[in-house]
Amino acid sequence: METRTPRGLLLLFLFLPLLPPRGASAGSLHSPGLSECFQVNGADYRGHQNRTGPREAGRPCLFWDQTQQHSYSSASDPQGRWGLGPHNFCRNPDGDVQPWCYVAETEEGIYWRYCDIPTCHMPGYLGCFVDSGAPPALSGPSGTSTKLTVQVCLRFCRMKGYQLAGVEAGYACFCGSESDLDRGRPAPATDCDQICFGHPGQLCGGDGRLGIYEVSVGSCQGNWTAPQGVVYSPDFPDEYGPDRNCSWALSPPGAALELTFRLFELADPRDRLELRDAASGSLLRAFDGARPPPPGPLRLRAAALLLTFRSDARGHAQGFALTYRGLQDAADDPVPKGSAQTPAAPPDWANVSCSPRPGAPEAAMGARVFSTVTAISVLLLLLLSLLRLLRRRSCLLAPGKGPPALGPSRGPGRSWAVWYRRPRGVALPCPPGDPQAEGLAASYRPLSASSQSSLRSLISAL
Secondary structure, three states: OOOOOOOOOOOOOOOOOOOOOOOOOOOOOOOHHHOOOOOOOOOOOOOOOOEOOOOOOOOEOOOHHHOOOOOOOHHHOOOOOOOOOOOOOOEOOOOOOOOEEEOOOOOOOOOEEEOOOOOOOOOOEEEEEEOOOOOOOOOOOEEEOOOOOHHHHHHHHHHOOOOEEEEEOOOEEEEEOHHHHHOOOEOOHHHOOOEEOOEEEEEOOEOOEEEEEEOOOOOOEEEEOOOEEEEEOOOOOOOEOOOOEEEEEEOOOOOEEEEEEEEEEOOOOOOEEEEEEOOOOOEEEEEEOOOOOOOOOEEEOOOOEEEEEEOOOOOOEOEEEEEEEEEOOHHHOOOOOOOEEOOOOOOOOOOOOOOOOOOHHHHHHHHHHHHHHHHHHHHHHHHHHHHHHHHOOEEEEEOOOOOOOOOOOOOOOOOOEEEEOOOOOEEEEOOOOOHHHHHHHOOOEEOOHHHHHHHHHHHHOO
């Protein structure tokens, strides 16, 4: 990993300065469509912002395929795992706290900067808030740790029975409820710029600033009934641990579900995620470290799903993040191009007998008649060409195999000869006793006796 000396850390999750209205928070788990990032540090960002600030603000980024003098370039990412390539979009190839880009050709002074991307936030992060301490921004219990990560604080507040968790100054954790947000004072996103003491790739608030999350992020169980939402692997955004056995129930309004895996990284084939029909318990799909889910939306004909995840004794990996939404009727909602359709139980129409559409027999008969007439016309044209050729006493030279034989073959009456050689047949004028034609024919092999007899009969009838 390249060593880059930052002149100041910006917030990992870059939101609008003000908290959106209730029910539409920027990082709500029920509004995943607003986000282009599902990892805590934006390493999965694949958007098109190419300046260090949004809406044409900030400095322009250099193209990754033109930064060969720097440690990170498209040449150092030939498989595209980090998202580098012939473009100048912000990326996070080294696991920093947020996406960034190079802004200078040489490494003198400030040659790279973080990118302020409002749409790059992890659903479940609610924003940066002022914490004056009197009263505290979150009114529940609190604690400090020199090994603090975002998930450590989330787990602490989840065990205490609170809905929200806030990280501050890199080492402090506070718990609270949604009512605390009603009196909370939003702070600029850049105020929450302190690295977590327990993870160099995560930010944990700032001085007098709380970064607040929903505690459902990274939970090991849950019951999801909203029309759409996000399910994270256990302990997310940290890596999941060994011997995890977790389950989540999805029952949004509708007759079917659509899942989209935004992240999927399991350690090995023994770490497994299963999708089951909640009503029947039948297994619909299963994925593991060796069999990842297909790209694109995955449609399942089930009104409710039960997701179960199990890791073995050695399991350690980033995990997964998937978005879901309920569909009123999968048949009425066409599958987008490139989406994955589950091969689960046969659809309702699988056993319905198929009958031709009205007018189909007439169309098929017309096509057959047209094909037959066309074939007959082509054969007649070929036959007429052959007759004209023979009337002009031509030599028919047809393609064949084997070594050439010398000399033409002649029959009584009119002079004619048939020769062939590879690679293709040709026709030549062949008047009787023409030495040029006989000399050229010397390199061709005559047809068999039976073929000669057949042609002789045909010519005698002319």
